Amino acid sequence: MSQISLEQLASEWRSLQYSVALPVRECVQQLALVHQRGLASHFYEEMLRDAAASVMLSHEQVRMGLHQSMCQWVAEVFSDGGQEQLAQRVARQVKIGEVHARIDVPVHLVLRGASSLKRGLCALLAELLGADLALQLQAASYGMAVIDIAMAIMSQAYSSSHDRSARAQEAYRLHAVAQDMSAERERQRAAVLAWENQLMFDRAMGLEALQLPRIGASEFGLWFRHKGAYTFRGAIETTLILDTMDLIDDSLLPSLDQVIDAHGRLQQWRAMREHSQAIAFHLDALFEQNRELDAGRDVLTRLLNRKFLPVVLRKEIHYSRERKADFAVLSLDVDHFKRINDRHGHEGGDMVLKQLADILSNACRGGDYTFRLGGEEFLLLLVDIDESRALAFAERLRVLVEQEAFRLPDNARMHVTVSMGLAMHSGHPDYEYTLRQSDQALYAAKNAGRNRVEVARV
Numbered sequence: 001m002s003q004i005s006l007e008q009l010a011s012e013w014r015s016l017q018y019s020v021a022l023p024v025r026e027c028v029q030q031l032a033l034v035h036q037r038g039l040a041s042h043f044y045e046e047m048l049r050d051a052a053a054s055v056m057l058s059h060e061q062v063r064m065g066l067h068q069s070m071c072q073w074v075a076e077v078f079s080d081g082g083q084e085q086l087a088q089r090v091a092r093q094v095k096i097g098e099v100h101a102r103i104d105v106p107v108h109l110v111l112r113g114a115s116s117l118k119r120g121l122c123a124l125l126a127e128l129l130g131a132d133l134a135l136q137l138q139a140a141s142y143g144m145a146v147i148d149i150a151m152a153i154m155s156q157a158y159s160s161s162h163d164r165s166a167r168a169q170e171a172y173r174l175h176a177v178a179q180d181m182s183a184e185r186e187r188q189r190a191a192v193l194a195w196e197n198q199l200m201f202d203r204a205m206g207l208e209a210l211q212l213p214r215i216g217a218s219e220f221g222l223w224f225r226h227k228g229a230y231t232f233r234g235a236i237e238t239t240l241i242l243d244t245m246d247l248i249d250d251s252l253l254p255s256l257d258q259v260i261d262a263h264g265r266l267q268q269w270r271a272m273r274e275h276s277q278a279i280a281f282h283l284d285a286l287f288e289q290n291r292e293l294d295a296g297r298d299v300l301t302r303l304l305n306r307k308f309l310p311v312v313l314r315k316e317i318h319y320s321r322e323r324k325a326d327f328a329v330l331s332l333d334v335d336h337f338k339r340i341n342d343r344h345g346h347e348g349g350d351m352v353l354k355q356l357a358d359i360l361s362n363a364c365r366g367g368d369y370t371f372r373l374g375g376e377e378f379l380l381l382l383v384d385i386d387e388s389r390a391l392a393f394a395e396r397l398r399v400l401v402e403q404e405a406f407r408l409p410d411n412a413r414m415h416v417t418v419s420m421g422l423a424m425h426s427g428h429p430d431y432e433y434t435l436r437q438s439d440q441a442l443y444a445a446k447n448a449g450r451n452r453v454e455v456a457r458v
């Protein structure tokens with residue numbers, strides 16, 4: 001979808017301001033300032049009428065914060081000002097749109113809230129400016145135009161955020177498939193062989209060409225058409241495999257009955273063999289290429305990289321809402337890592353990071369997630385856990401790291417410590433909130449002397 005640039009929307013907003021007389025703008029501005037609470041209620045009560053949104057926005061802090069920020073928004077959106085204030089107002093609409101995208105508030109709900117706000121504004125104008133019909137009309141059209149432009153900016157920011165998150169989600173899906181790549185590779189290789197064996201056996205048993213197993217309908221053919229071709233879409237080998245399967249099913253198999261001499265039959269079986277081997281060969285190439293790509297893993301530690309953090313957190317927030325299961329976020333940072341690099345070189349620092357990543361992965365359970373956010377910063381997402389168990393886990397992990405003699409180049413060894421910040425997901429729909437909490441707790445752990453775990457206090 002093509003998008004209008006934010007600069008363009010800002011300039012539309014500016015033109016709108018210039019095209020409307022100051023008394024009209026001041027009238028709307030004053031009215032919004034005085035009636036901000038009532039107008040804000042129009043907006044968010046309409047949104048809360050939707051059952052799905054009310055579950056999402058039921059969190060205490062969101063409920064309290066939402067009305068407050070709606071009041072502020074109503075007061076600000078109609079305010080006048082120069083270039084700089086306008087840029088700030090645009091930036092604020094962008095931020096709101098991004099928050100909506102993170103917590104999955106559907107755009108149509110926000111637009112419904114905005115319509116209700118417009119109706120509220122017009123009713124107020126009619127009530128207060130009843131005698132001056134001209135001013136009432138001009139003020140109403142200005143007020144509605146401002147709301148529309150703010151909504152346009154929000155929606156645009158929302159959809160870019162959503163596109164980004166959809167791409168990350170798609171990458172994560174592929175990554176999840178790729179995780180099982182080596183097992184899948186063996187399974188599918190065996191499935192091609194199984195089809196070939198079945199074909200020979202059935203033919204040896206005297207079945208006619210039409211009754212012979214088609215590769216397109218075999219275990220391998222079904223897997224490839226429904227999943228493999230999607231996973232490996234865009235690769236030339238994918239097209240080659242699909243074409244070869246069609247060639248086998250539509251030409252080679254039906255022609256088996258047409259040849260009667262032994263030499264001809266031998267030629268046919270040889271061709272069949274060559275084609276099924278070609279499929280196995282292309283299949284290998286596809287798996288090999290995918291292993292090289294291995295998107296989503298941090299190159300040094302093989303942990304998940306930052307890109308997937310929003311996808312996984314959104315998924316877990318959704319799960320936790322559905323199943324009423326708590327999860328914890330544990331931010332972890334190596335203490336004085338710069339000194340390790342300074343004393344043992346970058347290579348030594350890298351070795352420590354790799355070994356630490358192994359300790360973290362081994363300590364986690366199958367359902368937990370381990371990320372390397374960058375540098376010497378890690379993040380663990382512990383699923384189905386309460387605060388006391390999460391804290392006990394973090395403490396065990398701290399001791400494990402403290403006791404480990406980390407290997408360095410030239411067989412030297414050293415001890416390393418880590419600081420951690422623990423935050424329980426409180427039900428807040430915005431994952432940034434939980435991340436901020438665990439970050440602040442980590443900061444507190446560093447400030448309190450390092451090599452310790454601090455818990456975020458809500």
Ligand SMILES: Nc1nc2c(ncn2[C@@H]2O[C@H](COP(=O)(O)OP(=O)(O)OP(=O)(O)O)[C@@H](O)[C@H]2O)c(=O)[nH]1
Binds near residue numbers: 346348
């Ligand atoms: N070896 C190595 N070093 C890295 C990598 N990424 C970042 N660094 C280094 O990590 C160091 C991080 O240092 P700081 O952020 O100052 O933190 P610190 O020394 O760990 O101190 P505290 O966190 O306050 O305990 C910097 O010197 C970075 O250059 C990496 O991939 N490998």
